[in-house]
Amino acid sequence: MNKTALVLGATGLVGKALVKQLLVDPRYDAITCVVRRPLPAKLFNDPLHKLNPIVIDFEKLQEYHGYFNVRHVYCCLGTTLKTAGSKEAFRKVDFEYVHIAAQLCRNSQCEGFVWISCVGADAASSNFYLRVKGELENAILRMTQLKHAAAVRPSLLLGKRHESRPMEQVAQYMAPIVGMFMVGPFAKYRPVSAVEVAHKMISLQHF
Known part of the structure; x- marks a missing residue:
């Protein structure tokens, strides 16, 4: 049985946390990470030599279908409108790249595809960010022959980022206090760690 996982977005906040956990998960023999640029040597501790980073051009993601011959695919790709610079650039990363990854996963008959959405994702939302996330959920979950597709829908992500996000830093500082009041139907909006x-x-x- 194939015991390899493929990770897209390994250098992001959740991606780094995910790879660290996968590297010590005995159910996997190898962790392949497709990345835009070489990984810093000290980014991950890999005593079992499971990590296999591959630098690719995400504009040509479909050409790397061979790397999707794995058991599970984890997609942590995502950006912000500010970082992307435009709605079109944001949609390319948060919708197109993730959707293509799901298609490649389906074509390779992987056993599972998990990606990061967000709480409040809704294709009918007037909020551009939430609308794109909702449209992506609809597109992937309607994809026939894609086995065990699932999205995680976090609220504010807690953790240390490389880039500066002043408003998010303030929110992280207040998160422990605010989270105490988010109970019942509001629990899904609690800040959550990467x-x-x-x-x-x-x-x-599925294992």
């Missing part, structure tokens, strides 16, 4: 999200993604795969 480590927890990564753990949830792994739990959604």
